[in-house]
Amino acid sequence: MPAALAPEAPSTLVLDPDSDAPRLARRFLAGRFAEWGIEDDYVGRVVVCELVTNAYLHGKGQIVVRLYLDERDGRP
Template identity: 70%
Template sequence: MTSPAASEPPTLVLDSNDAAPRLAREFLAKQFADWGIADDYLGRLIVCELVTNAYRHGEGPIVVRLRRDEHDGRPVIEVWDAGEGRPVVRPEDHAAVSGRGLRLVAEFVQDRWGVRPLVEGGKAVWAKLPAP
């Protein structure tokens, strides 16, 4: 019999500060290694972008959850924060000095990403990684 704690996805709770993206990358790298996923580059890039957005535009602590899709086994990255604002892909602007991250995430995951509201308030932004 599996205990409820064993079925919980790996989760990391971070303070909303400039160390959060680095800690999220380290957490993802360790979890991918535990899962036997050798190439974690795209996962580290995506978790960094989502956590950075939560730090810059969200509110409260940042929660990172990693799981494997039950149908195809692909990794899914979720980043939660208490902010009510929803991220959007900005139109391409070659003169802008920021604002490209979510566009890159959407392209890298082939538009397999989204936002869902949390019952307790805030949101979860998720991205499903493509097959290797």
């Protein structure tokens, strides 16, 4: 992603494609949000869980989750 769109380096998690992946992705998201001072986001956790579950069930190989902190609008 171009630096103008994502000034911060992404926070990346690489998961093995197994049944633990969605849970680990939710924890990863919650942890990063806490570090970044963002309130717990139920919708964000549901979205990351759904995407990782789909990757686990229908994809091949490791699952990569990347989170970018975008503050262009003045808030995280």
